[in-house]
Amino acid sequence: MTATVDNKRTAGFKSRWAAMPKQVRWAALAALIVLLYILPNKWFYEYLGFPIGGDYFAFYTTRSDFAGVLFDTAVFVLLAVGLNVVVGFAGLLDLGYFGFYALGAYTVALLTSPESRFGTNWPWLAAVPLAVMVAMVSGVILGGPTLRLRGDYLAIVTLGFAEMIRLYASRNEGIAQGQRGIPAIPHPPGTGTDGKPLFGVVDARPYYWLMLTLILLVLLLIRNLANSRVGRAWVAIREDEDAAEIMGVPTFKYKLWAFAIGAAVAGLTGAIFAGKQTFINSDQFVLESSILVLAAVILGGAGNIKGAIVGGAITWYLPEWLRGVGDLIGVNFDAAEYRILVFGVVVIIMMIFRPQGMVPNRRRAAEFADRRKEAVPQETVPNE
Amino acid sequence: MNFDELFGNFPALTITGLEQGAIYALIALGYTLVYGVLRLINFAHSEVFMVGTFTALWTWQALGYNQNSAAPALGPLILAILAGLVVAMVAAAATAVTVELVAYRPLRRRNAPPLAFLITAIGASFVLAESFGIGTRRAPFGMPDLIPQKTVFTLFGAGVTNVQLLILSVTLIMMIGLDQFVNRSRLGRGIRAVAQDADTAALMGVNKNRVILLVFVLGGLMAGVGALLWDLRFGYTKFNVGFLIGLKAFSAAVLGGIGNLRGALLGGLLLGVVENYAAGLFGGDWKDFTGFVLLIVLLMFRPTGLLGESLGRARA
Numbered sequence: 001m002t003a004t005v006d007n008k009r010t011a012g013f014k015s016r017w018a019a020m021p022k023q024v025r026w027a028a029l030a031a032l033i034v035l036l037y038i039l040p041n042k043w044f045y046e047y048l049g050f051p052i053g054g055d056y057f058a059f060y061t062t063r064s065d066f067a068g069v070l071f072d073t074a075v076f077v078l079l080a081v082g083l084n085v086v087v088g089f090a091g092l093l094d095l096g097y098f099g100f101y102a103l104g105a106y107t108v109a110l111l112t113s114p115e116s117r118f119g120t121n122w123p124w125l126a127a128v129p130l131a132v133m134v135a136m137v138s139g140v141i142l143g144g145p146t147l148r149l150r151g152d153y154l155a156i157v158t159l160g161f162a163e164m165i166r167l168y169a170s171r172n173e174g175i176a177q178g179q180r181g182i183p184a185i186p187h188p189p190g191t192g193t194d195g196k197p198l199f200g201v202v203d204a205r206p207y208y209w210l211m212l213t214l215i216l217l218v219l220l221l222i223r224n225l226a227n228s229r230v231g232r233a234w235v236a237i238r239e240d241e242d243a244a245e246i247m248g249v250p251t252f253k254y255k256l257w258a259f260a261i262g263a264a265v266a267g268l269t270g271a272i273f274a275g276k277q278t279f280i281n282s283d284q285f286v287l288e289s290s291i292l293v294l295a296a297v298i299l300g301g302a303g304n305i306k307g308a309i310v311g312g313a314i315t316w317y318l319p320e321w322l323r324g325v326g327d328l329i330g331v332n333f334d335a336a337e338y339r340i341l342v343f344g345v346v347v348i349i350m351m352i353f354r355p356q357g358m359v360p361n362r363r364r365a366a367e368f369a370d371r372r373k374e375a376v377p378q379e380t381v382p383n384e
Numbered sequence: 385m386n387f388d389e390l391f392g393n394f395p396a397l398t399i400t401g402l403e404q405g406a407i408y409a410l411i412a413l414g415y416t417l418v419y420g421v422l423r424l425i426n427f428a429h430s431e432v433f434m435v436g437t438f439t440a441l442w443t444w445q446a447l448g449y450n451q452n453s454a455a456p457a458l459g460p461l462i463l464a465i466l467a468g469l470v471v472a473m474v475a476a477a478a479t480a481v482t483v484e485l486v487a488y489r490p491l492r493r494r495n496a497p498p499l500a501f502l503i504t505a506i507g508a509s510f511v512l513a514e515s516f517g518i519g520t521r522r523a524p525f526g527m528p529d530l531i532p533q534k535t536v537f538t539l540f541g542a543g544v545t546n547v548q549l550l551i552l553s554v555t556l557i558m559m560i561g562l563d564q565f566v567n568r569s570r571l572g573r574g575i576r577a578v579a580q581d582a583d584t585a586a587l588m589g590v591n592k593n594r595v596i597l598l599v600f601v602l603g604g605l606m607a608g609v610g611a612l613l614w615d616l617r618f619g620y621t622k623f624n625v626g627f628l629i630g631l632k633a634f635s636a637a638v639l640g641g642i643g644n645l646r647g648a649l650l651g652g653l654l655l656g657v658v659e660n661y662a663a664g665l666f667g668g669d670w671k672d673f674t675g676f677v678l679l680i681v682l683l684m685f686r687p688t689g690l691l692g693e694s695l696g697r698a699r700a
Contacts (some may be wrong), residue, residue, distance in 0.1 A: 145684035152425050155502055156634060157683050163631070164676040171669045272615050287627075291510060299505055340513035347507035351500045352490045371495045 087124025135267020405656020430630020
């Protein structure tokens with residue numbers, strides 16, 4: 001019951017939004033983007049919040065640098081947007097998404113760092129396209145044979161792949177330098193107005209702005225792709241692969257495309273991450289993170305770009321923010337510690353009661369509703 | 385490439401591999417049974433095993449054994465092991481059943497797509513692992529040294545210890561028992577019927593939900609046995625102990641042909657042996673890595689496994 005009421009409410013908002021004049025919608029969108037760009041400035045975010053008694057209830061994170069948290073959130077959002085192509089659009093379960101992210105980061109690190117065995121010392125910017133390529137090609141190599149199999153094996157192969165990358169990075173001393181990792185990765189180029197480098201160590205804001213710009217670009221690309229022939233093919237594959245194949249959709253080709261695009265986005269994110277972090281080792285690419293990105297996509301609503309953004313923001317920002325809130329009410333409570341547990345529970349509950357996610361894709365919600373109607377009656381009759 | 389190590393210690397590596405492979409095989413049974421009937425990779429099964437390792441430890445602690453206590457005499461020893469075995473098996477089976485009832489059954493009732501099942505399975509796995517992780521402060525726990533390892537006899541110059549002998553014989557007994565149960569008993573016939581065609585089986589009067597429950601119970605029981613053997617052999621447990629073992633056990637199940645009980649045994653033993661050869665050849669650090677490479681190559685090129693998928697239908 002609640003689900004239908006909820007649907008009506010969101011549908012109401014959606015139709016009202018759609019009924020607004022085009023100029024108003026564009027203005028609102030532009031305002032949102034401007035807001036996102038000025039968000040990490042202290043003179044701006046300090047005023048986000050309200051006082052309770054003697055304390056100040058802030059919407060920004062009080063325990064950690066807000067711009068840094070925003071950057072991490074942006075990393076997460078971009079990953080979620082990329083994974084959404086694989087999971088949400090094409091309906092393929094990729095559990096090793098962080099493997100591609102790690103590949104992107106390591107490619108940049110190995111090519112640019114003076115400490116790397118290759119000694120190429122490329123500038124950061126030159127290494128980024130190559131990192132994207134490496135991730136994409138490895139996506140094709142991995143997806144090529146496995147995408148012909150049934151979907152659930154893909155989940156395991158990708159899981160094994162991500163662990164393989166991580167294990168290799170932590171054990172290989174010659175290239176990946178094991179647990180010591182690769183230090184001294186250069187920052188992105190650019191000089192600020194004051195003559196100092198634009199991308200420094202202390203200030204996370206430029207990285208956030210870079211990430212935000214990239215997110216907008218990737219969003220534009222993916223949105224156009226989703227509305228094109230490719231996007232329609234993905235939907236057809238997700239709904240019924242056999243039917244799509246019979247109707248003449250080259251399912252394998254489009255599945256591989258989705259997989260490769262997802263991998264490329266992860267590689268890009270990894271490349272930026274390496275440029276900010278300047279140091280990477282295998283500990284930064286644990287499996288839990290892959291699962292968190294997946295949780296972000298599912299929570300937000302797979303198949304919907306907006307959903308992926310919301311999900312990414314929630315899975316990363318909310319726990320960081322809650323740490324500060326815990327301080328305020330006098331509990332030392334590390335929400336990040338319970339993050340995986342809570343998301344596990346939420347994912348289980350969600351799959352049962354609201355599988356379409358918080359910001360559902362209308363078409364996908366309809367798919368779930370259809371399937372529910374088709375449920376075999378014998379299952380609903382009490383047993384025994 | 386250390387060929388001297390590989391060929392010099394060939395018998396020893398084989399025996400260690402068989403012993404580890406036996407534990408993989410016991411856990412692989414859970415994956416294979418559930419997959420054969422439901423076409424679902426039960427990710428949470430690795431955590432079912434983890435629950436088994438912890439409950440066996442707690443049983444021994446309740447009986448007054450800790451890491452420093454001396455090895456008990458034969459009588460109390462058998463009692464302690466049996467108590468641990470029963471508790472681990474029951475706890476593991478109960479965990480598996482809980483996951484089925486809480487997570488999977490509501491999805492089946494709603495005719496959810498396969499993706500939803502997989503995501504739920506991952507969610508369940510993380511809920512179990514994390515609640516143990518938070519409860520145990522993510523610390524590793526050592527086991528009481530119930531059976532001090534000592535060499536019983538030598539085979540081609542490699543010593544076979546009492547624990548290895550125990551592991552191999554227990555695994556064989558459990559395997560034969562399960563195989564007979566599935567192939568001979570009335571309940572086993574129900575399992576095979578549902579695996580072949582669930583709807584037709586239901587029309588013939590097989591209670592599908594009961595069969596599915598039974599499959600989870602059997603998988604849990606086997607994982608419980610595997611957990612006890614793991615405790616005896618490796619002497620520690622941790623909240624995330626299931627992850628690696630679970631992935632390897634799944635590889636073992638695929639290697640032998642998922643849905644195929646005998647395939648699980650073959651796959652487990654083979655994986656254990658190959659892994660140990662690789663460890664001899666490239667060094668112990670690369671053991672797990674080899675396991676993953678084997679899994680990926682296998683799924684890419686021979687996804688039906690060595691013995692084929694006998695419990696299930698043809699490849700979908």
